[in-house]
Amino acid sequence: MGNKQTIFTAQQLFYRYRDLAPQLVPLDYTNHPDVKLPYELIGSMPELKDNPFRQRIAEVFSEDGQGNMTLDDFLDMFSVLSEMAPRDLKAYYAFKIYDFNNDDFLCKSDLEKTLNKLTRNELTEEEVRMVCEKVIDEADLDNDGRLSLEDFQHMIVRAPDFLSTFHIRI
């Protein structure tokens, strides 16, 4: 958190990755060691630890889908969540993050999970149900009762705050 930089380099990212577990990650990556950091370490990064979607983020970007990340995955994550990633890419990954059951659609259960994470279960079930209905009503263009990637992108690119909030600074 100390050095907030607009521009972070691959090198810095590597060190950040390594600092998470110096005993696991070698300094020498020439032979491409097969190192994976478990989700517990990734999720405890200060940039992620307060994020309600940290588990999803780790899962989406990790190759194994369990949140255990290689250096590649780690780089991938921060490049997508960096300020200069293109909007469409961000939208794609945002969709994946909110798609909790990995079925390529945002259905009601996904929305409910999102809402509960966003509000820490403060909303009543009634309210959650209503919001879900409204969301689907607003964004579902093909009327299949759930949001496809196209629906999501169509909605999210018009959001005024999406780009300014969907990034992480290291």
Added chain:
Amino acid sequence: MQLTHHTPALQDTRTHLHVLFLWQRTYLDEAPACDAEDAAAVRSIKACSSIRLQLTSPLDAAGSLCEGIQDHERKMPRDSLIPSENDTDIELDFAGEDDFQEAHERKKHRGQRRDTDREKKRRKNSRRKEASSSADREKELQPRHKKTERSRRRSAKNEQETKRSKRDEEGRGQTTRRKTAKTKKNIKNEKTKKTDDEMEGEAGERNEKGKKKHGSAKKGERKEGGSEHVAKEKTQVKKKKKRHKKVVETSSDQETSEEGDDEENANEDEEVRPESLSPEELEKLKEAVDEKKKLIQSLRGKPWLMKKKLVTLRESQEFVEKYEGALGKGKGRKLYAYKVMMTKRWMKFQRDFENFKTACIPWEMKIKEIESHFGSSVASYFIFLRWMYGINMILFGLTFGLVMVPEALMGRPYGTIPRKTVPRAEEASAMDFAVLWDFKGYAQYSVLFYGYYNNQRAVGWLKFRMPLSYFLVGVGTVAYSYMVVIRTMARNANESGIGDDNSFNFSWKTFTSWDYLIGNPETADNKFASITTSFKEAILEEQESRKDDNIHLTRFLRVLANFLVLCCLAGSGYLIYFVVRRSQKFTLDGLENHTWWERNEVNMVMSLLGMFCPMLFDVISTLENYHPRVALQWQLGRIFALFLGNLYTFIIALMDEINLKREEEKIVKFNITTWEASLYNGTVSGNFTAPPVTIHPADVPRGPCWETMVGQEFVRLIISDTMTTYITLLIGDFLRAVLVRFLNYCWCWDLEAGFPSYSEFDVSGNVLGLIFNQGMIWMGAFYAPCLPALNVLRLHVSMYLQCWAVMCCNVPQERVFKASGSNNFYMAMLLVILFLSTLPAIYTIVTIPPSFDCGPFSGKNRMFDVIQETLESDFPAWFSKVFSYASNPGLVLPFILLMVLAIYYLQSTSKSYKQANVELKKKLQMQNEENKKKNKRAALKAQLDLEEARKEASQAGELQKNNNASIQSQEADEENHSRNPRIYHGRNGRGPPPFTDREPSTRGPVSRNYHHGNLSTPRYLPGFSQQSDPTTYRASNLQNP
């Protein structure tokens, strides 16, 4: 105001990041899957990947990014260093060009090469050929997959040698025989190879992974490396020399080292001779290359896994690198290389420049840090503060450079004329701190205030037109401020122009309300709370749009609240007026015999009002029961009105004082004439030749100079305002935080969570304070040129103090006012303030004659007479004539009329555009709804049809129970089929009409039913009736945006 302008720089860096690691990975782990690379070569590449990764990344400067990583890789164990391969050599040579130093440091690596130059060249040639002969490649790949790494290396080396010579000959023969056919084949090969590789790549990867775990392989390598080390040492010196030569020769290229490219080009001359290609083929090749290039560029935006990106990037880069050379010929190629080099340099320069620009933005890091703690709304205040600082810097530059410095340097020095001297009566106390703090004494008679300036038309050897400059700077500051504010507003409006529709209210709340920047648990807690409340509000609003409860009561309460607020405003206005009048009385009596409070009453009262009235308004606004956002805007509007009212009362009181001073001035003027006359009469009785009596300027009686008085008042106001702000900050925030933190250990209730808690950072209040402060600057800057300087100082201190206060003793506010939406609200307020503060200034300039014995315009009837004077004496005669014609009302009035008409026209066009926009939006929405309805209807109909068909089928089944079972099976079949389309439709509404494939299978059983003739007449032919469905689908799909 948003920091969008960094993005190019950031994007570049991002490219770096990607590309860099793409390359690193490419050569690290994809190596075995490489197309036709010899196994040994592959390993060598792996060994030198650290070098390569620096040099071969398409964006050259990427090298600097990975220096750190390289550092470590420099330390990497020897074992991975496999004896010299051509690639290493090339890469290192290139390094010599790019950053020589590092290359020097790595000579250890280089020293481990032992191959002769000739061999290298041969290998290189062979490598070029490899791509063209896929059969060979296949042969080679076969053993590679089977053998372990260790054995593979040995065998591959042998294989390599033999194959290379064979292939060389083969390739040459081929190229001479059929050149045109060859290129075609090359392209084809490239394509097939790619697909092959993609499959092989995966297998290779898996192999590789398994192998890596094989520690034994590594050990073997290490041993070998050690033995070879000695041999390599010998050739080291030779190599170095050669490298230097090459450095001179090479010109940088993008995809690979230049050296490699050159030779490659030479090779391609054999393979693909451009002259021998027909134009169409050339065209095709060009297209393919362009396509690949595009792919490389857009790779960044592809949502693929890193590994896939790596493979694709490498392949397309190889393709481009291979065939790009074929497109240019002879001289064209050199030109092309030069062009590539220049674009690369240019890009590097641009990126560096952007980085430099980003680094130059003041307080960027501070603001980012705050942003990540408190979210974007608090950061928006600091960005606003910085923006203000920038504007004030420019205002300060104008006044300082064009008014204060010339007068101080070139004007007559202090003490030469009465207006530049402290009067005798004040001399004794002129240096006291209390006096200076009130901006009297020496401060009053200095460049800081209007009165000090001389009315000398031109000062110094530059003949600087001081009064004119003074006037123009006054006008210029206002004009510049208008321009900046309006431009910013327009830009903000442009940015947020699309975002104001409310059609995705809930979706946006769900998917974009979490600020991923938040990295602080407290902020996160607050964010959760604010999101929850915003959802609840939205739900309430949604429900409220349906019902309406007791409108009369709310209306009454709102009216009452407004009445109360108006009372407050009027009361505060009267209080200020009263205090100002009283203070005038005190001044007339002489300030010495009054207490500190009586002397500072005005400022104190204004500050206190500014502090407590907003709280009162807050209490009153609870009566109104508005939506929080609306309530916030009301609150802001009321505080705005309060400040404005106070300011204007102050100004009106000031006007009274000006009038008083002018009365006084008249008396003084009369006295002076009599005094002068008496002076002359008394000393020089009738003798005109005697030298005039010299009187010390301090003794000359002088007028009250109302302009300086006005300037002083504003400066005092600013100072007291600043002090109040800082003191409230220290007491209200810091002291409170300290108390809460440390008393919490020994208190009855939880202070942190309970009553006092920590203070919030009040964004809107702070922004308002800033805006009013700026308004006062604009108002007073004409009479006190030092005001912008003071303000710059104030803002500078504010920046640090508030940053510190926010970070150490504030908690984020619960009511989050979104930064993006409120920006223009603030700007609009700023514009209003600007207008309102220029009004009195312009009024005084135009209507009140300047003092007779102070300031740059003394002796003139009005201040703006200085323009006329300049026109008459400094410009040729015709110019002033033209100007007088132009300023003729007959010309000016039509011109103004024309402007008004133009404004009217533009406004009406924009209105119509807006209307059209709204109409279109409505149309789109309607279409959407219609589509939905249509879809629903179609789905319903399909379901009905299906049910009917099923019923019929079951009926038929019942009737023909004893018939063959095939019907039943078919029925089941039908059911399956009829269910499938629905699923299909559900999954992809835009896909092809799903019912088409249903026809044959459904028609089967039904037609059979028909054939049996045991059904009622309204026959249903599912395939037939649903024929219409696809068309509706298609139509609706087309309409979807």
